[in-house]
Amino acid sequence: MADSKRINKEDIGRLLDEWSKEFSVSVPSRENGMPAVLPWDGKDTSFLEWYRNTVIPPKANFFPPYEKMFDFQKEAEGYHLELPPSDKQKYLIFGIRPCDARALTMLDTVFQDTYQDPYYLSRRANTVLVGLGCTNPYDSCFCTSLGIGPGESTDVDLMFTDTGDGFFIEPVSDKGRELLAATGGVEDTLEADEARAKDVKKAAYRKIIRRVDTGDIQQRLAACFENQDYWEKVAAKCVSCGICTFLCPTCYCFDINDELSQDEGTRFRSWDSCSFPIYTRMPMENPRQEKWRRVRQKVCHKYWFYPTNLDITACTGCGRCIRLCPVNWDITQTLNNLPASS
Amino acid sequence: MTTDVSQRFLARDNVYLPHIAVIEKIIDETPGVVTLHFNFKDEKLREEFTFKPGQFGEYSVFGIGEATFCISSSPTRRDHLEFAVQRVGKVTNALHRLDVGAEMGFRGPYGNGFPLDSFTGKNLVFVAGGIGLAPLRSLIWNVIDDRDKYEKIDIVYGARSPADLCFKYDLDAWGNDSSINMVTTVDKGDASWTGREGFVPQVLEQAAPSARNAVAIVCGPPIMIRFTFPVLEKLGFTPEQMFTTLEKRMKCGIGKCGRCNIGNLYVCRDGPVFSFAQIKGFISSEY
Amino acid sequence: MEQRLRSEVKALLKQGKIDRVIGFEPGSLKFTTTPLITSDGDDVDRLVINPFIVNNLSVYLTGTSGRVGIVAKGCDSRSIVSLIQDNKVLRENVVIIGIPCSGVIDLTKVERLAGKDRDELDDIVHQGDKITVTVDGKKKEFPASEALFDNCLGCEFPTPREYDILLDEPVTPTPDKAISEQKLDSLREMPQEQRWQFWKEEFSRCIRCYACRNVCPACFCERCFVEESEPQWVLPVPRWQDNLIFQVIRSIHVAGRCTDCGECERACPVNIPLRSLTREMDNLVEELFHYKVGIDKEAPPLFIAYELEEAEDLIR
Numbered sequence: 045m046a047d048s049k050r051i052n053k054e055d056i057g058r059l060l061d062e063w064s065k066e067f068s069v070s071v072p073s074r075e076n077g078m079p080a081v082l083p084w085d086g087k088d089t090s091f092l093e094w095y096r097n098t099v100i101p102p103k104a105n106f107f108p109p110y111e112k113m114f115d116f117q118k119e120a121e122g123y124h125l126e127l128p129p130s131d132k133q134k135y136l137i138f139g140i141r142p143c144d145a146r147a148l149t150m151l152d153t154v155f156q157d158t159y160q161d162p163y164y165l166s167r168r169a170n171t172v173l174v175g176l177g178c179t180n181p182y183d184s185c186f187c188t189s190l191g192i193g194p195g196e197s198t199d200v201d202l203m204f205t206d207t208g209d210g211f212f213i214e215p216v217s218d219k220g221r222e223l224l225a226a227t228g229g230v231e232d233t234l235e236a237d238e239a240r241a242k243d244v245k246k247a248a249y250r251k252i253i254r255r256v257d258t259g260d261i262q263q264r265l266a267a268c269f270e271n272q273d274y275w276e277k278v279a280a281k282c283v284s285c286g287i288c289t290f291l292c293p294t295c296y297c298f299d300i301n302d303e304l305s306q307d308e309g310t311r312f313r314s315w316d317s318c319s320f321p322i323y324t325r326m327p328m329e330n331p332r333q334e335k336w337r338r339v340r341q342k343v344c345h346k347y348w349f350y351p352t353n354l355d356i357t358a359c360t361g362c363g364r365c366i367r368l369c370p371v372n373w374d375i376t377q378t379l380n381n382l383p384a385s386s
Numbered sequence: 387m388t389t390d391v392s393q394r395f396l397a398r399d400n401v402y403l404p405h406i407a408v409i410e411k412i413i414d415e416t417p418g419v420v421t422l423h424f425n426f427k428d429e430k431l432r433e434e435f436t437f438k439p440g441q442f443g444e445y446s447v448f449g450i451g452e453a454t455f456c457i458s459s460s461p462t463r464r465d466h467l468e469f470a471v472q473r474v475g476k477v478t479n480a481l482h483r484l485d486v487g488a489e490m491g492f493r494g495p496y497g498n499g500f501p502l503d504s505f506t507g508k509n510l511v512f513v514a515g516g517i518g519l520a521p522l523r524s525l526i527w528n529v530i531d532d533r534d535k536y537e538k539i540d541i542v543y544g545a546r547s548p549a550d551l552c553f554k555y556d557l558d559a560w561g562n563d564s565s566i567n568m569v570t571t572v573d574k575g576d577a578s579w580t581g582r583e584g585f586v587p588q589v590l591e592q593a594a595p596s597a598r599n600a601v602a603i604v605c606g607p608p609i610m611i612r613f614t615f616p617v618l619e620k621l622g623f624t625p626e627q628m629f630t631t632l633e634k635r636m637k638c639g640i641g642k643c644g645r646c647n648i649g650n651l652y653v654c655r656d657g658p659v660f661s662f663a664q665i666k667g668f669i670s671s672e673y
Numbered sequence: 674m675e676q677r678l679r680s681e682v683k684a685l686l687k688q689g690k691i692d693r694v695i696g697f698e699p700g701s702l703k704f705t706t707t708p709l710i711t712s713d714g715d716d717v718d719r720l721v722i723n724p725f726i727v728n729n730l731s732v733y734l735t736g737t738s739g740r741v742g743i744v745a746k747g748c749d750s751r752s753i754v755s756l757i758q759d760n761k762v763l764r765e766n767v768v769i770i771g772i773p774c775s776g777v778i779d780l781t782k783v784e785r786l787a788g789k790d791r792d793e794l795d796d797i798v799h800q801g802d803k804i805t806v807t808v809d810g811k812k813k814e815f816p817a818s819e820a821l822f823d824n825c826l827g828c829e830f831p832t833p834r835e836y837d838i839l840l841d842e843p844v845t846p847t848p849d850k851a852i853s854e855q856k857l858d859s860l861r862e863m864p865q866e867q868r869w870q871f872w873k874e875e876f877s878r879c880i881r882c883y884a885c886r887n888v889c890p891a892c893f894c895e896r897c898f899v900e901e902s903e904p905q906w907v908l909p910v911p912r913w914q915d916n917l918i919f920q921v922i923r924s925i926h927v928a929g930r931c932t933d934c935g936e937c938e939r940a941c942p943v944n945i946p947l948r949s950l951t952r953e954m955d956n957l958v959e960e961l962f963h964y965k966v967g968i969d970k971e972a973p974p975l976f977i978a979y980e981l982e983e984a985e986d987l988i989r
Contacts, residue, residue, distance in 0.1 A: 077781065078878065078944045096790065099942055100880070109880045110910045113402050116448045122427065123406050123448055123489050127398065158655065159401045159640045183702055183792040281708040283732065285884035287942050297644035300402075300637045301908055304449025311402075311448075312910045315880065316643070322900050323645055326635050327474035329608060341647075349650035370888050370940035371728060372700040372707035476902040 049230035052210040067136035101293035106167045110314040118307040135171040143362040145199035147293030175200030184363030186254040195245030205241040212241035265348040279339035286317035288365035404491025415552040438499025439524035444639040446491030453477040454636040458520040460527035470520040509538040515606025540595045544571040544586040587613040597622035625663035674840040692739035696720045724778045724799040729934040734762045735893040746774040748934040750833030751967025752890040771833030773844040776825035824935035827853025878943040879916035885937035891930035929975035
């Protein structure tokens with residue numbers, strides 16, 4: 045690639061430093077043993093050694109676990125509503141994985157569809173994504189079954205590939221091309237660098253051992269939608285917590301709640317989960333009272349309803365749901381074992 | 387898909403920010419239901435605002451929360467707007483406690499509304515139970531205000547008891563309208579009730595409106611809807627001729643928060659008005 | 674124990690003594706097991722017993738119908754007794770298949786010891802007081818006390834006292850309270866202000882997934898207090914204040930029912946040391962009410978019982 049560059053690993057700190065002049069830079073960090081994308085402290089680049097993927101997905105940087113929608117005050121002449129001040133800061137996320145970057149592209153469609161969600165979209169517009177290809181996928185990863193790969197991404201602005209001694213850098217978007225052109229301290233690449241990067245990407249692809257058969261998945265789900273026996277078996281060990289949905293980079297359900305103190309207060313939005321029993325509860329009835337209906341909803345939303353509406357599967361194979369489920373409920377098993385018909 | 391109309395009524399370019407509205411009148415419909423008349427504080431919005439019958443809004447009591455109600459007044463009568471609230475929880479209780487002059491929030495209009503254009507020249511059969519008459523009421527008055535466009539009108543309406551009948555002033559007006567066949571029933575009468583007794587689906591079967599060149603619009607508690615559709619089918623209505631407006635727990639009202647779906651359809655965005663043909667595949671599972 | 678477990682369960686199902694069994698089968702990830710809930714005799718050969726059977730399966734008993742065979746370690750069996758005391762399940766409806774437990778392996782600890790993630794390890798074996806971890810073909814030994822869960826290290830009841838079938842000889846308890854409560858001790862030594870800061874930071878990570886609550890058999894309320902809206906006790910918004918209140922109230926609610934199975938802390942995806950709260954609550958219950966949870970199925974639940982002559986030394 046004509047405009048690709050490279051950088052040695054020991055120069056990453058300097059690179060992040062340079063970018064910190066223009067952006068608020070976030071990198072993988074491991075506070076309390078829990079990997080997350082957090083603001084860079086300006087010094088620590090040890091994540092280059094241990095980083096595989098985070099627990100909380102990068103969606104939290106654009107769609108946080110909770111945020112203020114607006115404040116309200118009751119004054120003499122009536123209610124006064126105040127939006128949070130617009131954040132003019134520019135952000136850069138370093139090290140986002142291809143699965144999580146694809147998830148953001150997917151979330152874009154939700155938050156732009158018909159109505160524009162101002163909170164998510166303004167953060168997205170202000171953020172540069174610097175992707176980092178995987179070299180050591182988990183045994184829970186299955187991105188290759190969803191049409192993406194651990195080494196490549198069309199959903200980032202710049203793509204870094206770990207070639208051992210350094211990184212091979214490719215611009216992906218125009219934003220990324222501009223940034224790279226303006227970035228100092230990066231070297232031109234040789235053909236050997238490009239060949240090495242290709243090998244690394246291929247090796248990563250081969251390391252993904254988990255597979256889901258996604259052929260005809262919509263039809264197969266439709267065929268067993270009414271099969272209560274199957275879904276009861278599938279849902280039996282689920283405990284209806286929110287781990288799979290909250291840690292899923294493509295899940296976006298949210299709740300809206302008001303807080304009141306005397307004559308003023310705030311409207312918040314916060315993460316919600318279709319796994320929770322009260323998610324669809326109405327005063328007179330709850331269409332998803334039974335656990336099997338909620339588990340069925342989650343699987344069908346991701347692999348059937350969402351793709352029907354917007355043409356992409358609402359799953360990027362990041363595997364967090366499998367890795368972190370307290371009872372090891374495994375969506376790949378559920379999908380691979382779908383009965384032929386009800 | 388939602389109409390473009392709603393996009394025009396954004397407050398400060400933020401889809402989640404409500405407009406301020408003022409309560410102008412409160413009508414006690416039943417012990418648990420009130421109708422609230424309101425108008426926007428902003429004059430320009432008051433003049434420009436319009437909607438389709440069947441569309442809904444998200445109404446805020448600031449500090450308590452937001453809840454979903456259809457707009458129960460007709461877009462042909464816009465000196466004020468109306469919605470009906472049944473007291474069942476935190477927000478609805480707060481709405482019941484509001485006085486005339488109180489301020490609330492409104493976001494909308496959302497949803498698809500009734501496909502009025504496809505109803506012209508047809509016979510209309512309205513079937514409603516309890517507070518389910520509210521969205522139909524908007525459509526009925528709209529139709530009455532444009533009477534020449536439509537053929538026969540049949541209305542079958544019922545409630546649990548005489549005290550639970552909503553919009554009694556409408557029932558009187560429609561009963562006195564010679565171009566409307568108004569049938570009111572209660573599940574169980576009281577000492578002073580001289581009208582019909584019987585469940586809405588059975589009364590509908592007795593009234594036996596013809597399905598020829600007709601469209602049926604049904605709204606009420608899920609159990610009533612579940613028993614009404616088979617009656618209509620027996621009378622010859624096809625799934626494409628039967629419409630309903632569904633209710634689901636909602637929060638954002640604009641198809642983002644994820645919770646109101648039936649299959650791949652969102653009640654807030656692809657509905658709340660659906661033909662039976664659209665939801666047939668999912669109705670047994672979700673309802 | 675595995676062979677015996679499988680033959681016993683097959684017999685129970687065949688004889689119609691149970692409608693289904695709740696046990697463990699190999700998980701879909703290395704060194705993981707997952708609950709197996711089945712009424713199909715053909716599935717029984719999947720049942721396993723190994724050092725990774727972490728879940729407290731009694732969480733599946735509340736609200737269940739029919740007769741259930743359930744595999745239980747020491748802590749789990751006490752949870753079952755506690756549920757029986759609370760009338761959430763009838764004794765005659767459970768066939769308790771007891772496992773005398775030598776402790777369950779904490780994969781987080783092993784990962785730290787080995788310097789590698791779980792899926793990068795070749796093997797983990799627990800024998801006696803040693804854990805052997807094989808990484809890249811090389812074996813490394815560690816004392817078991819560095820690899821088992823904290824609550825296992827302080828366990829006073831490793832062998833189920835309430836059971837229908839005991840799969841092996843009872844295990845002698847060797848509780849080491851000091852090691853088991855190391856985290857709690859360091860908290861106790863902190864001055865109050867520092868401790869408050871600690872918990873404030875910890876709960877800033879909480880995302881209110883409710884995994885802690887949902888894996889806990891003691892949390893059997895059909896409608897949790899956080900789900901109430903009239904009055905709204907706690908907002909669902911995951912601010913540290915709301916999160917802290919939720920967890921503190923939850924800890925108080927499970928007092929007298931918590932058997933220190935440690936599931937809440939293990940399930941937490943953001944590594945909040947929840948057991949430090951629940952264990953301290955257990956200690957208080959033991960100290961104030963002289964009560965150990967899940968020992969006597971005939972006893973009334975601690976906070977529901979009332980006697981005229983009650984210890985009043987708790988009122989200070």
